[in-house]
Amino acid sequence: MPLLRTRLVFILFLFSFLAIIARLGWWQIVQNEALLTQAKAQRWEEKIIPAKRGEIFFTDSYPLASSKSFYNLYAFKPEIKISYQELTEQLIKIFPLEKKEIQETLESDLLWVPIWKHLGEENREKVLSLQIDGLELEEETGREYPEASQAAHLLGFLGKNEKGENQGYFGLEGYYDHQLRGNDGKIVQEKDALGRPIILGSYYKSTVKNGIDLQLFLDRQLQWIAEERIAEGTKRYGAQKGLVIISNPQNGGILAMATYPDFDPSNYSETESKLFLNPAISETFEPGSIFKILIMAAALDSGTVTPQDICSNCSGPVEIGEYTIRTWNDQYYPESTMTEIIQHSDNVGMVYVGRQLGLEKTLAYLERFGIGQKTGIDLQGETTGKFKEKKYWSPIDLATISFGQGIAVTPIQMIQVVNAIANQGKLIPPRVVQGIQEKRQIIKLKTAKQITAMMVNAAEQGEAKWTKIPGASIAGKTGTAQIPIQGHYDPEKTIASFIGFAPALKPQFTMLVILYEPTTSPWAAETAAPLWFDIAKDIFLLKSINPK
Amino acid sequence: MVNKKKVDRNRQLITVLSLITLVLIFGQVAVFIYFGGQGAKAAQINQTKNDLIRENKQLKTEIFRQTSFSSILEQAQKAGFKQANSTVYLEDQLPMALKNK
Numbered sequence: 001m002p003l004l005r006t007r008l009v010f011i012l013f014l015f016s017f018l019a020i021i022a023r024l025g026w027w028q029i030v031q032n033e034a035l036l037t038q039a040k041a042q043r044w045e046e047k048i049i050p051a052k053r054g055e056i057f058f059t060d061s062y063p064l065a066s067s068k069s070f071y072n073l074y075a076f077k078p079e080i081k082i083s084y085q086e087l088t089e090q091l092i093k094i095f096p097l098e099k100k101e102i103q104e105t106l107e108s109d110l111l112w113v114p115i116w117k118h119l120g121e122e123n124r125e126k127v128l129s130l131q132i133d134g135l136e137l138e139e140e141t142g143r144e145y146p147e148a149s150q151a152a153h154l155l156g157f158l159g160k161n162e163k164g165e166n167q168g169y170f171g172l173e174g175y176y177d178h179q180l181r182g183n184d185g186k187i188v189q190e191k192d193a194l195g196r197p198i199i200l201g202s203y204y205k206s207t208v209k210n211g212i213d214l215q216l217f218l219d220r221q222l223q224w225i226a227e228e229r230i231a232e233g234t235k236r237y238g239a240q241k242g243l244v245i246i247s248n249p250q251n252g253g254i255l256a257m258a259t260y261p262d263f264d265p266s267n268y269s270e271t272e273s274k275l276f277l278n279p280a281i282s283e284t285f286e287p288g289s290i291f292k293i294l295i296m297a298a299a300l301d302s303g304t305v306t307p308q309d310i311c312s313n314c315s316g317p318v319e320i321g322e323y324t325i326r327t328w329n330d331q332y333y334p335e336s337t338m339t340e341i342i343q344h345s346d347n348v349g350m351v352y353v354g355r356q357l358g359l360e361k362t363l364a365y366l367e368r369f370g371i372g373q374k375t376g377i378d379l380q381g382e383t384t385g386k387f388k389e390k391k392y393w394s395p396i397d398l399a400t401i402s403f404g405q406g407i408a409v410t411p412i413q414m415i416q417v418v419n420a421i422a423n424q425g426k427l428i429p430p431r432v433v434q435g436i437q438e439k440r441q442i443i444k445l446k447t448a449k450q451i452t453a454m455m456v457n458a459a460e461q462g463e464a465k466w467t468k469i470p471g472a473s474i475a476g477k478t479g480t481a482q483i484p485i486q487g488h489y490d491p492e493k494t495i496a497s498f499i500g501f502a503p504a505l506k507p508q509f510t511m512l513v514i515l516y517e518p519t520t521s522p523w524a525a526e527t528a529a530p531l532w533f534d535i536a537k538d539i540f541l542l543k544s545i546n547p548k
Numbered sequence: 549m550v551n552k553k554k555v556d557r558n559r560q561l562i563t564v565l566s567l568i569t570l571v572l573i574f575g576q577v578a579v580f581i582y583f584g585g586q587g588a589k590a591a592q593i594n595q596t597k598n599d600l601i602r603e604n605k606q607l608k609t610e611i612f613r614q615t616s617f618s619s620i621l622e623q624a625q626k627a628g629f630k631q632a633n634s635t636v637y638l639e640d641q642l643p644m645a646l647k648n649k
Contacts (some may be wrong), residue, residue: 063612069602121606146612196587200580224617 040433051182053141054211056155058171058220059434063157065173065265068144069117071137075112075125076197080134087132089114094127112132118142141166149264151223153278154257154432156380157265169268170276172214172432174380180209187227217253222246225538226258231515234260236520237496243279244535245411246511249419249501252379252428255509260433275468281377284385284408285514288329288481289524290499291404293451294417296342296350298365299357300503301447307454311336311349320350320396328480342454343461345478347403354402359393362401368442369417370427377412377430385409404481414527415512418499421455422475422507424448456504464498464529469537475507476500476532478524483517493517497530498526510536 015115021378029034046120056065064225080087083444084106105113115135117126126136156171168177178527185208190201190407226244234242246256257280262273277283297304315334317326333340341349366372366387374384385408388397400406412430420427425448426439459468464478465540479497495517511532518527540547613619 063616066609066612068609069605121602144609144612146609146616148616148618192584192587194588196591199583199590218615322575 009388011364017081017164020041043190045187045189045195045197047189048185049185049208050139050141050185051141051208053158053166054176054182054213055178056180056216058212058216058223060220061215062220063144063146064147064151064216065158066144068100069121070140070142071124071127071344072117072140073115073119074136075113075115075140076136076515077106077291078134079170080132082094082132086151087134090132094123094130100179102533107315119278125163126465134337143266145266147220147224149262149268151184151218151257152262152265153259153276154254154379155265157268157276158489159268161538168380170210171278171379172216175378176214176433179321180211180214182541184201184208185209195393215254216432217248217251217434218257218432219246219255221542222539223254223258224270225535225542226256227260227262229531229538230258232259233513233527233534234515237515237521237527237529237531238513240517241279242516242531243473243514244511245280245415246274246509246535246539247415247419247430249422249428249510250509252419253428253434254430255431257432264480276324276379279514280411281379281402282410282508283514284383284410285495286407286481286484287404287409287414288479288495288497289404289412289510290477290479290497291407291409292345292350292402293352293421293455293477293499294365294369294371295357295402296338296454297371297443297447297451298361299353300338300367300450302357304356304358304361305338305353306512307314307339307450311341311346311352313336313352314341314346316348317397318348319446320351320399321394323399326397339435339454339457342477344460345458345462351399357402359390359398362398363387363390363393368427369420370405371413371414371417373408375410375412375416375429378432382412383410384413385426394456404479411512414499418510418512421448421451422510432510452504455500459500462525463523464525467525467530467533469540469547471532471538472502472536473504474500474533474536475504476504476529478529480524481520492522494522496522498524500526500532502536502540503547508543509539511539 016389034455039504053066053067055063057063075087084103086406087106088099088102091102097116102115102249107113118411119137127135127137145155155172155434156169156173157168158166161167166181168174169472173180186204186206188202188204190198190203192198226246230242230244233239236237242255242259242260245254249253257278261275263275268276292440296305300307311334314332314336316332325347328345330383331344332343332348333346334390336344336346336349338349338353340346357365372384376382376384397406413456416427416430419430420442423439424445425441425443427442431437452475455477456473458478459465459474459476464476470472477499479495479499481495481497482491483495484490485491495514495516496516497512499510499512501507513528513532513535515524515528515531521527536547
């Protein structure tokens with residue numbers, strides 16, 4: 001009997017030990033990871049310090065895009081101490097949410113349920129004032145646009161990538177995304193049972209690296225004017241869309257870039273995606289007569305012609321193979337000088353210049369001016385038109401390119417060309433963020449002066465002379481280009497443009513205005529040119545530039 | 549024969565060491581109690597700092613909102629300002645001597 005009792009006690013102890021060992025094994029082996037995580041969560045507080053996205057400033061240091069905190073509201077169900085019904089009642093007092101919707105969310109299987117996203121500061125205060133346990137606010141960085149949709153195409157927008165992280169798309173936000181983003185920091189600190197930090201406890205910190213701020217060449221006043229004017233002009237001339245680029249020829253800085261219609265970067269999800277493309281850099285067009293200044297500059301620079309040379313075949317249409325080239329108004333000016341060819345925007349005269357220049361030199365100068373290559377502007381989404389190989393060029397191609405047809409360029413490439421002329425023959429790539437750009441002499445100073453004089457004459461005596469600013473010294477050129485559609489040109493639709501700089505002898509700005517498919521008149525002299533001069537008048541006034 | 553003097557000295561030494569140990573223990577407890585309380589204070593300071601940063605940011609945003617061109621335009625229109633219809637450029641005045649020529 002005593003032996004039996006001893007055995008029973010032994011067996012009891014044995015099972016007890018086995019049970020304890022099994023339980024310890026369960027905790028230490030099977031539940032190891034979960035318990036470790038729980039212990040860490042009890043002992044350590046890990047806090048991510050989100051990097052502040054770099055801000056983007058106009059040249060006067062006013063923000064074009066600044067960082068702003070938004071909050072996502074979550075309910076952590078295990079910590080909620082009131083009934084779901086009571087919680088719902090409290091929440092619908094401050095949020096425009098359906099009672100049923102909140103209750104369904106709270107009754108889901110999740111422990112951590114999202115209630116409302118993208119709360120502003122005001123709503124955050126309201127949530128905090130409720131003082132309800134279990135309601136958590138998660139901070140996220142977003143964008144604030146003090147000038148609303150200004151320079152939207154140039155700016156791009158801040159969206160979310162597939163991981164749900166902030167990512168810049170298009171324009172500056174896309175191009176400088178990596179630099180603007182920065183790197184998040186982290187603080188890991190020991191905490192006590194009440195969740196307060198232990199001063200003498202362990203503490204690890206990885207430093208947050210905020211994104212860099214961008215200081216632009218963009219002028220707030222000019223941008224405002226450009227946006228107002230292009231919106232008004234596009235409507236006035238019944239155009240599909242309009243575009244203005246204003247640049248500083250001395251440093252290639254973009255002072256304004258406006259497109260109409262534009263979009264609201266803070267509401268990008270409600271915008272048609274085709275509107276995100278910036279036509280100034282992402283769309284090519286046939287430039288038409290504004291391209292004549294480039295071909296003429298090439299002919300002058302290579303010594304092929306001089307401003308006083310006479311055109312020997314300007315008395316009527318020119319036949320090239322099966323094609324007949326005419327002037328825009330079917331008027332002909334025999335014995336025209338090169339200056340008069342630009343003044344009259346004479347296609348036939350330009351065919352003469354193109355023939356004198358020849359294919360070899362034409363292609364060489366196109367390359368020098370950066371046509372067919374991206375300008376390298378610091379905006380995401382730049383494109384370029386491409387040339388066909390030299391062996392495929394025919395005489396009609398050389399003829400049409402001389403007056404800006406049969407070639408595709410981007411508006412920003414045309415600004416680069418005119419900047420080089422205004423900048424005494426030195427080419428500077430266009431740039432949006434302030435920085436120093438290298439200059440490259442691509443045509444002689446003398447050529448730049450000659451072509452400037454021709455452009456001044458064209459602005460004063462050409463078909464847009466009715467709209468000029470009296471007494472102002474402006475170098476400019478109109479361009480009316482037909483639109484190629486399925487292998488032929490649309491007989492009615494045009495792209496009207498005016499490009500130039502002022503004051504002609506000491507240029508402070510270059511500007512390009514383009515109106516796509518204007519309906520009040522197809523001609524640039526009656527649409528883009530008056531708009532150009534209207535904007536120029538505002539610039540003279542605001543920037544105290546003596547237009548003479 | 550046990551040296552009584554030596555025993556007394558050892559006893560005294562143990563007493564002193566015990567006292568030092570006790571002082572150290574209580575000291576450590578006191579220090580930890582003190583810094584334990586400071587943790588809450590540190591958390592409070594951190595919270596205040598974050599609130600001030602947030603408020604500063606809000607004020608900055610408000611200043612930018614108030615000084616945006618669209619806001620200025622709205623205020624100017626309310627105040628009765630109108631867009632200028634035409635611009636007159638004033639010429640540099642010629643010296644009297646040249647004027648008389």
